[in-house]
Amino acid sequence: MRFCSAPLWVWIISALTRWTVEPVEVMLLDTTRSTAEMGWSTHPDTGWDEVSVLDDRNQLIRTYEVCNFNLPNQNNWLATPFVMRGSAPRMHVTLRFSVRDCSSVRNVGASCKETFTLYYKEADSQTEALQGWGETEDAGEPGGGGWVKIDTIAADKSFSRVEQSQQHESKRGHRMNVKTRSFGPLTRKGFILGFVDSGACISLVGVSLFYRKCPETFRSLAHFPDMPSGAEPSSLVPVDGSCVPNAQSQTATTPKLHCNADGDWMVPVGVCVCEAGFESNQNGSACTACRPGHFKSDVSESPSCSPCPAQSHSSQEGSSVCQCLSGFYRAPEESSDSPCTAPPSAPQDLHWESEGSGLTLRWRAPLSLGSREDLHYNVLCRMCPAPSTVCLRCGDGITFTPGQQGLSQTRVQVHNLLPRVHYTFQVQAVNGVTGQSPQPPQYSSVNVSISQSVPSSVPMMHQVSRTPDSITLSWPQPDNPNGDILDYQIRYFDKSGDEESSVLLSSETNMATVQGLSSGTIYVFQIRARNEMGYGAYSGKLYFQTLLEEERSEAVQKKLPLMVGSVLGGMAFLLVGAVLILVFVFRSKRRESTYSDRLQRYISTRGGGVKYYVDPSTYEDPNEAIREFAREIDPAHVKIEEVIGAGEFGEVCRGKLKPAGKREITVAIKTLRSSCMDSEKCSFLSEASTMGQFDNPNVLKLEGVVTRSRPVMIISEFMENGALDSFLRENEGQFSMLQLVGMLRGIAAGMRYLSEMNFVHRDLAARNVLVNSNLVCKVSDFGLSRFLRGDDESLPTYTAALGSKIPIRWTAPESIQYRKFTSASDVWSFGIVMWEVTSYGERPYWDMSNQEVMTAVGDEYRLPAPPNCPGTLHSLMLDCWLKDRSERPGFEQIVSTLDKLIRHPAGLKAISTHTNRPSQPLLSNTPVDFSTLSSVSDWLDALKMGRYKEEFSSAGMNSLETVSRMTLEDIQRVGVSLLGHQKKILNSIQLLRVHQNQGQIEV
Structure with a gap:
C-alpha cells in the first residue's frame, strides 16, 4: 500500500523527533451523520441507489447501496460532489461500508465480487470534473477520462443473507469495514471521488474526506504556523519559524520544523534564544523579563536569570547587568557575573629602620582587602630639602629593592638617600579595582630624615701592576660617599685559605700596594670606604694573582738589551717621570677621583699577558670607554649599500669600508636613529665598547665606530650567512654531522676565550651566533653581557638587576631563580645551542610557554635528542644541563671533547637512544586524554x-x-x-x- 511506502529513515527520524502536539484533521466531507439527501452523481441509473438506513445507534442516516452481483459485466459509478482542496496537496478518505459474502449466494458464478474500486479526478470545477460523464463507454474505465485509481477496496468482513434479512443492525455493525486511504499530489483547485462497483453487494455507510496539517505551535522560543502535510507519504515540508519577542536566532538561519505526512512536527533545525535580560518560560513559548534583583548578561540558551552577584543590584525588569553598589566596582577584565569588590584600606603600622645610607620600610596588610586577593603595594617618595619647603618627587638616584610598583611583600629597601634631607614615603594599597574608583588609593605615610650615612660600596678594583711578592691596585670612590671619604680599608686573603685569615690594610688614596705576598698565588681582595659616620659595606670579591719568579726573569731578559742602550735616555725619562708621578699622586689624593683615573685597562690575575674585560657601564662617561676600546673611523671611508635588517636602536646595513692605504672590505653597519635619547645612545655604544676588547677568530670583530658625525655607526665584520638559527632552517639536512660539530667547536672556542676574560654572555643562543661564507661561527650580540665579579662561593658571578631581560629557554635554572650568571650558566646555554644546531634551528621546547619551560626544567626534565643526533653529542648536552653548576664542564673541556669527535668521527655514528641518566627527556610522559x-x-x-x-x-x-x-x-x-x-x-x-x-x- 502507498501509505507504507515511505523510506525507513523517515519513520526512524519521525519516531525520534516527533513533537508531542497532536496533528489536526481538517474535514472537507463527512456523510457519517448525514440525514438529508446527498444527491451524488451515479452512472448508470440502474447502479448505485441513495437509501436511508438505521446506524448502529438506531439513528437514520443516508447511504448508497448497489447489489447487482447476479448480472455480469457490472460497471456502476458513484461520484461525490466537487470538493475544493484549499492549500492541501494530499487528501485522506475514510470509508465505512459493508459487503455481502458471495459464498452465501447460490448459483452465482464469477460475476459476484466482494470489492469495489476507488478513483479521484482533479479539475477546477464540478462541471469540468463531470464532463463526458456517462457519454462514452470508457468514461469510467481506469485511467480514462482523467480518473486516477486510488486503490481496490476489499472487505475484511462480510455478512450473509440471513443477517441481511433480519435487518439486525447491531449484528450487522459487527460486519462493518473501515478503510482509510490517501491520495495525491493534488495540483488543481479541487477534485471528485469515484466509487466503481463491478458486481458486488455493497452498502457505503459513510465517507469522511479530510486532509492533515501540522498545528500551530511554539517550540524552542520560535512560532511555527499551521502547515498542511506534504504531497507524498514520505514528504517532509520545511516550515520557517519566527523567534518570539525578545528572542533571536542562535545561528544565521531562521529556525525550522518539518511537517510529515501524518501532520506531526519533526526534525527541528536551529533554535531561538532569549536576549540579554530575558529568560525562557516553562514551555519555551515566550521570553520573559528578568525580575528585579536578577539578570542575564548575554544571548544564550541559559534557561533562567541569575540572582545579582554580591554587592550589586538591579532595580528594573529585564536587566542584562547588575550595577555595583556605591563604593564597589568590577575590574575591566571581569565579566558581568563577577561579584563587585572594593579597593583595599590603607596599609597598617608603616615604619622604617635605618640601614647605612638607606632604610627599610615595613608595614602590615590592610584591615580590609575589599573581598579580593590581588593585593599589591606602590611606594611613593617625595623629598623636601628643608622643613616647610616645597617637596619634589625623589630623583632616579634613589633605588628601591625589590621595586617601587606592584609589590607583593610588605617590605622594601630604599638605597642612596641623601643626608640632611627630609623624605616622605607613602605606601599605597591597590588591587584590581583601585583604578575604577574616583578616589585615590588609600595609603599610609611616614617622614624620614637621615642626618648622614656611611658611604656606599666601592664598585670595582683594578690591578695596576704586580710582582712576585706584591700587587698594586686602584679603585674609584663610592658612587654615594655621603660626605668626605677619610680612608679606605682593604681586606685580602689567600684564595686557598679562608676569610678568618684575612689581612687588613688602610689607604688614604685611591691606590695601594699590597706587599709581602707569595709568588704565583691567587688572592681574594675586598675594599670599603669610611666617612665620619663609619665604614660602608665591603665590595664584592675580586681575584688577583702575583707573578711567578720565572715570569719576572723572562721579562727582565727581554728588556735587558733595551735597558743597556737607553741609559742616557732613561735619565731624561726619570726626570720627566718624577713630574708625572707627582701629578698622579696629586690626582689620586682627590676625594672626587673617578674612573677617569683608572690605569688598569689590562689586568692579569691568571698569569702574564692575560687580558680581562672591563665593563663599559662602570665608566661615568661612556665616550671615555668608546675612546679607549673602539677605533674612530672617518665617515668618508664608509659606504652604506643596502639595509638588511632592523636593530633595537636603528637599521642594520651592509656596506663597504675603505681605510686610507688599505683594501676595501665588506662590513656590517649598525646605525643609531636620530630620535634616540641619550640613554639609548649610551646602550648602543656600550656594545661597541664591549666588542672592541675582543680579538678572537670565533668572536665577532669590531672594525670601529663613527661617533663624531651623524648617523652614529658601529662597524663590524660582515657575516655572509647571517644568524645561525635561520641559516640552519633554510638549509635543513644539507650538512653532515661532522660539519655541524665543526660549527659547534667554533662557538665553544669563542666562548672559551670570553670566559677566560671573566666575561659572561647571558644571551648565548643560535640567533646570536653569526656564520660567514666559510661556515665559521662567531659569537655576537653582547647586549646582555656583563663582567663577572666574585660572589660568596668564590665563583666569578654577575647578578642581574630586577626587571632585566632573561631569555628563559636558554637560561640556566639558577640564573632564572636567583638572577646569578656565571660561565657555568653560559655552558647551560651552549647545551641549548647544541640542541638547536643538531635539530637545524628548531625552537627549544617547541610551543611550550616560558612558565611551562621553567616548571619542566625545575622537575629535571631535559630536551630529548633531536632526530639522528649522535649519542655522544646528546650526552654532552645533558652534561651542560646538570642541575649543580659546579658539575657542568667548562668551555675548555667542551672544546677538547668536540676536538676528539672531529679527530675520531666514528663516535658520531651511534644515534642517541634513551639513557639511564637522571635527567628525563622532556615531554616523554605528557598525558593526553x-x-x-x-x-x-x-x-x-x-x-x-x-x-x-x-x-x-x-x-x-x-x-x-x-x-x-x-x-x-x-x-x-x-x-x-x-x-x-x-x-x-x-x-x-x-x-x-x-x-x-x-x-x-x-x-
Missing part, C-alpha cells in the same frame, strides 16, 4: 601544534578517524616541515590508533 578529544582542532591543541589547524583543514583532515590513517608522507604533504613537529605528530597518531582499539593511553 584521547577520550576528551572531539575534533582535530582539539587534538592539535593538546599537542601544542595548534599552528597547523588551517593546514590540516585545507588538506581535508577533518576527523580523528582520518588523522589516524596518516603517514609521515601525509604529514609532510599537509605542510609540517619541521622534523621535531613531524616526529611529535607521528608519535601521537600511532598512539591514537592504539586508543581507538584499546581505550585511553598515555602519550
Whole structure:
C-alpha cells in the first residue's frame, strides 16, 4: 500500500523527533451523520441507489447501496460532489461500508465480487470534473477520462443473507469495514471521488474526506504556523519559524520544523534564544523579563536569570547587568557575573629602620582587602630639602629593592638617600579595582630624615701592576660617599685559605700596594670606604694573582738589551717621570677621583699577558670607554649599500669600508636613529665598547665606530650567512654531522676565550651566533653581557638587576631563580645551542610557554635528542644541563671533547637512544586524554601544534578517524616541515590508533 511506502529513515527520524502536539484533521466531507439527501452523481441509473438506513445507534442516516452481483459485466459509478482542496496537496478518505459474502449466494458464478474500486479526478470545477460523464463507454474505465485509481477496496468482513434479512443492525455493525486511504499530489483547485462497483453487494455507510496539517505551535522560543502535510507519504515540508519577542536566532538561519505526512512536527533545525535580560518560560513559548534583583548578561540558551552577584543590584525588569553598589566596582577584565569588590584600606603600622645610607620600610596588610586577593603595594617618595619647603618627587638616584610598583611583600629597601634631607614615603594599597574608583588609593605615610650615612660600596678594583711578592691596585670612590671619604680599608686573603685569615690594610688614596705576598698565588681582595659616620659595606670579591719568579726573569731578559742602550735616555725619562708621578699622586689624593683615573685597562690575575674585560657601564662617561676600546673611523671611508635588517636602536646595513692605504672590505653597519635619547645612545655604544676588547677568530670583530658625525655607526665584520638559527632552517639536512660539530667547536672556542676574560654572555643562543661564507661561527650580540665579579662561593658571578631581560629557554635554572650568571650558566646555554644546531634551528621546547619551560626544567626534565643526533653529542648536552653548576664542564673541556669527535668521527655514528641518566627527556610522559578529544582542532591543541589547524583543514583532515590513517608522507604533504613537529605528530597518531582499539593511553 502507498501509505507504507515511505523510506525507513523517515519513520526512524519521525519516531525520534516527533513533537508531542497532536496533528489536526481538517474535514472537507463527512456523510457519517448525514440525514438529508446527498444527491451524488451515479452512472448508470440502474447502479448505485441513495437509501436511508438505521446506524448502529438506531439513528437514520443516508447511504448508497448497489447489489447487482447476479448480472455480469457490472460497471456502476458513484461520484461525490466537487470538493475544493484549499492549500492541501494530499487528501485522506475514510470509508465505512459493508459487503455481502458471495459464498452465501447460490448459483452465482464469477460475476459476484466482494470489492469495489476507488478513483479521484482533479479539475477546477464540478462541471469540468463531470464532463463526458456517462457519454462514452470508457468514461469510467481506469485511467480514462482523467480518473486516477486510488486503490481496490476489499472487505475484511462480510455478512450473509440471513443477517441481511433480519435487518439486525447491531449484528450487522459487527460486519462493518473501515478503510482509510490517501491520495495525491493534488495540483488543481479541487477534485471528485469515484466509487466503481463491478458486481458486488455493497452498502457505503459513510465517507469522511479530510486532509492533515501540522498545528500551530511554539517550540524552542520560535512560532511555527499551521502547515498542511506534504504531497507524498514520505514528504517532509520545511516550515520557517519566527523567534518570539525578545528572542533571536542562535545561528544565521531562521529556525525550522518539518511537517510529515501524518501532520506531526519533526526534525527541528536551529533554535531561538532569549536576549540579554530575558529568560525562557516553562514551555519555551515566550521570553520573559528578568525580575528585579536578577539578570542575564548575554544571548544564550541559559534557561533562567541569575540572582545579582554580591554587592550589586538591579532595580528594573529585564536587566542584562547588575550595577555595583556605591563604593564597589568590577575590574575591566571581569565579566558581568563577577561579584563587585572594593579597593583595599590603607596599609597598617608603616615604619622604617635605618640601614647605612638607606632604610627599610615595613608595614602590615590592610584591615580590609575589599573581598579580593590581588593585593599589591606602590611606594611613593617625595623629598623636601628643608622643613616647610616645597617637596619634589625623589630623583632616579634613589633605588628601591625589590621595586617601587606592584609589590607583593610588605617590605622594601630604599638605597642612596641623601643626608640632611627630609623624605616622605607613602605606601599605597591597590588591587584590581583601585583604578575604577574616583578616589585615590588609600595609603599610609611616614617622614624620614637621615642626618648622614656611611658611604656606599666601592664598585670595582683594578690591578695596576704586580710582582712576585706584591700587587698594586686602584679603585674609584663610592658612587654615594655621603660626605668626605677619610680612608679606605682593604681586606685580602689567600684564595686557598679562608676569610678568618684575612689581612687588613688602610689607604688614604685611591691606590695601594699590597706587599709581602707569595709568588704565583691567587688572592681574594675586598675594599670599603669610611666617612665620619663609619665604614660602608665591603665590595664584592675580586681575584688577583702575583707573578711567578720565572715570569719576572723572562721579562727582565727581554728588556735587558733595551735597558743597556737607553741609559742616557732613561735619565731624561726619570726626570720627566718624577713630574708625572707627582701629578698622579696629586690626582689620586682627590676625594672626587673617578674612573677617569683608572690605569688598569689590562689586568692579569691568571698569569702574564692575560687580558680581562672591563665593563663599559662602570665608566661615568661612556665616550671615555668608546675612546679607549673602539677605533674612530672617518665617515668618508664608509659606504652604506643596502639595509638588511632592523636593530633595537636603528637599521642594520651592509656596506663597504675603505681605510686610507688599505683594501676595501665588506662590513656590517649598525646605525643609531636620530630620535634616540641619550640613554639609548649610551646602550648602543656600550656594545661597541664591549666588542672592541675582543680579538678572537670565533668572536665577532669590531672594525670601529663613527661617533663624531651623524648617523652614529658601529662597524663590524660582515657575516655572509647571517644568524645561525635561520641559516640552519633554510638549509635543513644539507650538512653532515661532522660539519655541524665543526660549527659547534667554533662557538665553544669563542666562548672559551670570553670566559677566560671573566666575561659572561647571558644571551648565548643560535640567533646570536653569526656564520660567514666559510661556515665559521662567531659569537655576537653582547647586549646582555656583563663582567663577572666574585660572589660568596668564590665563583666569578654577575647578578642581574630586577626587571632585566632573561631569555628563559636558554637560561640556566639558577640564573632564572636567583638572577646569578656565571660561565657555568653560559655552558647551560651552549647545551641549548647544541640542541638547536643538531635539530637545524628548531625552537627549544617547541610551543611550550616560558612558565611551562621553567616548571619542566625545575622537575629535571631535559630536551630529548633531536632526530639522528649522535649519542655522544646528546650526552654532552645533558652534561651542560646538570642541575649543580659546579658539575657542568667548562668551555675548555667542551672544546677538547668536540676536538676528539672531529679527530675520531666514528663516535658520531651511534644515534642517541634513551639513557639511564637522571635527567628525563622532556615531554616523554605528557598525558593526553584521547577520550576528551572531539575534533582535530582539539587534538592539535593538546599537542601544542595548534599552528597547523588551517593546514590540516585545507588538506581535508577533518576527523580523528582520518588523522589516524596518516603517514609521515601525509604529514609532510599537509605542510609540517619541521622534523621535531613531524616526529611529535607521528608519535601521537600511532598512539591514537592504539586508543581507538584499546581505550585511553598515555602519550
